[in-house]
Amino acid sequence: MEGTTLSADSLPSRLVIDYRNATAAGVGDLDGVTDADLDSVVEQVRSAHERIAREHESQVQLWQDLPDNMALADEIAQFASRARERYTDFILIGIGGSTLGAIATIQALTHPYRNLLHPELRGGPRFFVLDNPDPEKVTATLDTVNLETTLVNVVSKSGQTAETAANFLVVRDAMYEALGPGQARKQIVASTDPESGLLRQMADQEGYRTFPVPPGVDGRQTVLSAVGLLPAALAGVDIHAMLAGARAMRARASSADVRENPAYLLAALSVLSDRKHGKSMLVTMPYADSLFGIADWFRQLWAESLGKKLSVDNEVVNAGQTPIKALGAIDQHSQIQLYTEGPNDKLLQLIAVERYRDAVNIPSPPDGISELGYLGGGELGQLLDRERLATSWALTEAQRPNLTISVPTIDPGIVGEFFYLFQLQTVMAGALYGVNPFGQPGVEAGKNATYALMGRIGYEDLRAELLAEPNDSDSYVNRP
Numbered sequence: 001m002e003g004t005t006l007s008a009d010s011l012p013s014r015l016v017i018d019y020r021n022a023t024a025a026g027v028g029d030l031d032g033v034t035d036a037d038l039d040s041v042v043e044q045v046r047s048a049h050e051r052i053a054r055e056h057e058s059q060v061q062l063w064q065d066l067p068d069n070m071a072l073a074d075e076i077a078q079f080a081s082r083a084r085e086r087y088t089d090f091i092l093i094g095i096g097g098s099t100l101g102a103i104a105t106i107q108a109l110t111h112p113y114r115n116l117l118h119p120e121l122r123g124g125p126r127f128f129v130l131d132n133p134d135p136e137k138v139t140a141t142l143d144t145v146n147l148e149t150t151l152v153n154v155v156s157k158s159g160q161t162a163e164t165a166a167n168f169l170v171v172r173d174a175m176y177e178a179l180g181p182g183q184a185r186k187q188i189v190a191s192t193d194p195e196s197g198l199l200r201q202m203a204d205q206e207g208y209r210t211f212p213v214p215p216g217v218d219g220r221q222t223v224l225s226a227v228g229l230l231p232a233a234l235a236g237v238d239i240h241a242m243l244a245g246a247r248a249m250r251a252r253a254s255s256a257d258v259r260e261n262p263a264y265l266l267a268a269l270s271v272l273s274d275r276k277h278g279k280s281m282l283v284t285m286p287y288a289d290s291l292f293g294i295a296d297w298f299r300q301l302w303a304e305s306l307g308k309k310l311s312v313d314n315e316v317v318n319a320g321q322t323p324i325k326a327l328g329a330i331d332q333h334s335q336i337q338l339y340t341e342g343p344n345d346k347l348l349q350l351i352a353v354e355r356y357r358d359a360v361n362i363p364s365p366p367d368g369i370s371e372l373g374y375l376g377g378g379e380l381g382q383l384l385d386r387e388r389l390a391t392s393w394a395l396t397e398a399q400r401p402n403l404t405i406s407v408p409t410i411d412p413g414i415v416g417e418f419f420y421l422f423q424l425q426t427v428m429a430g431a432l433y434g435v436n437p438f439g440q441p442g443v444e445a446g447k448n449a450t451y452a453l454m455g456r457i458g459y460e461d462l463r464a465e466l467l468a469e470p471n472d473s474d475s476y477v478n479r480p
């Protein structure tokens with residue numbers, strides 16, 4: 001699978017969305033989106049489309065331009081091709097939008113056991129991620145890599161995220177000690193704001209090579225910038241083909257018509273399912289292990305973008321639809337019971353793969369085990385896909401709305417399409433909910449409390465408030 005390439009310039013879009021089972025035609029008009037529902041948002045979608053275009057012209061929706069930055073893609077590909085020769089290990093340090101896109105890309109497009117492959121088969125360094133400041137994981141990572149031949153990429157748009165800064169300080173210290181500051185500095189690359197922030201300051205001071213996190217783009221929209229592209233290129237992904245896929249989806253998703261534009265259609269189906277049919281949860285369920293990371297990346301995008309207290313008119317709306325990731329067929333043995341018979345409060349978006357990159361024939365069972373005979377002569381991918389079809393059918397029978405996004409196979413172009421599609425879907429869903437999909441004000445309170453508890457200067461009052469024990473605090477603690 002490593003190194004799968006496609007002609008990078010003129011890919012057609014290849015995703016197919018079958019949404020019948022999310023509509024009244026599939027599951028009835030109590031649970032499915034009706035034609036009248038879709039008609040009711042036609043004008044809202046059209047005017048949001050025009051507003052998004054105007055905002056793009058005035059430099060607000062800059063994420064849409066990331067697939068065009070060929071100069072950056074060339075620079076990254078060049079850097080990566082040298083680094084792939086030189087380094088045995090690569091540590092990506094960041095959190096949330098600064099790592100999830102790279103993880104999703106590498107999971108989708110490289111060998112699932114890439115780190116365990118012989119270096120010649122693997123091509124390029126092993127890939128490690130430090131996102132959580134979990135001391136056990138950090139220690140284990142430092143125990144595993146060879147620091148002399150390790151490249152570190154620290155990624156932070158703001159440059160001050162506590163988890164990223166702490167993990168980086170630990171790894172930096174280990175590098176400086178093992179290699180000496182001069183050499184260690186050459187093995188650290190920082191991706192951050194081109195001008196501001198503490199990481200920018202540290203990078204300039206220490207002389208690290210840097211790549212830009214584009215200003216005007218939230219962390220969760222940076223997958224097609226250096227944030228996602230550099231780690232992907234180091235793992236051997238054809239980033240030009242991935243960008244071409246994103247451009248193909250952008251071209252396809254240029255209509256203002258909700259029924260024609262795939263991103264607007266998905267946004268409308270999700271929001272209408274929530275608002276009019278009580279589907280307050282959105283499950284993304286790929287039938288491919290390699291696409292589980294994309295479901296995880298989407299989960300963050302949907303949650304942080306749409307989960308908003310205030311509308312654009314400053315009214316309290318507490319909007320949002322809870323995103324859930326599930327994996328077919330594994331979660332048929334874990335979640336589907338709930339999805340089929342529990343509360344009817346979910347819309348499922350299943351992801352189907354027409355042709356997996358490997359085919360594994362299922363041999364016939366031994367004599368006397370005739371009940372398993374139905375499997376013999378079949379193929380694993382066929383079984384997995386039929387399970388997807390069977391699940392969709394069973395959900396539909398139980399009036400559980402579901403739609404299916406099919407891809408012909410999994411390659412860089414398809415991954416680029418997913419990234420662009422889901423981002424535009426999210427922006428349009430924000431418009432339909434009447435909230436601003438950018439920014440994440442709800443995360444700030446917790447971040448500030450962390451700074452206060454860790455003793456950051458300027459947060460003394462909050463620290464005092466946090467450490468003050470309520471009088472009755474002991475009444476609510478259960479101890480042995």
Ligand code: PA5
Nearest residue numbers: 096097098156157158161219220
């Ligand atoms: O999507 C977002 O904006 C967030 O999830 C950020 O990516 C995350 O909080 C990390 O922020 P930063 O890149 O500033 O360290």
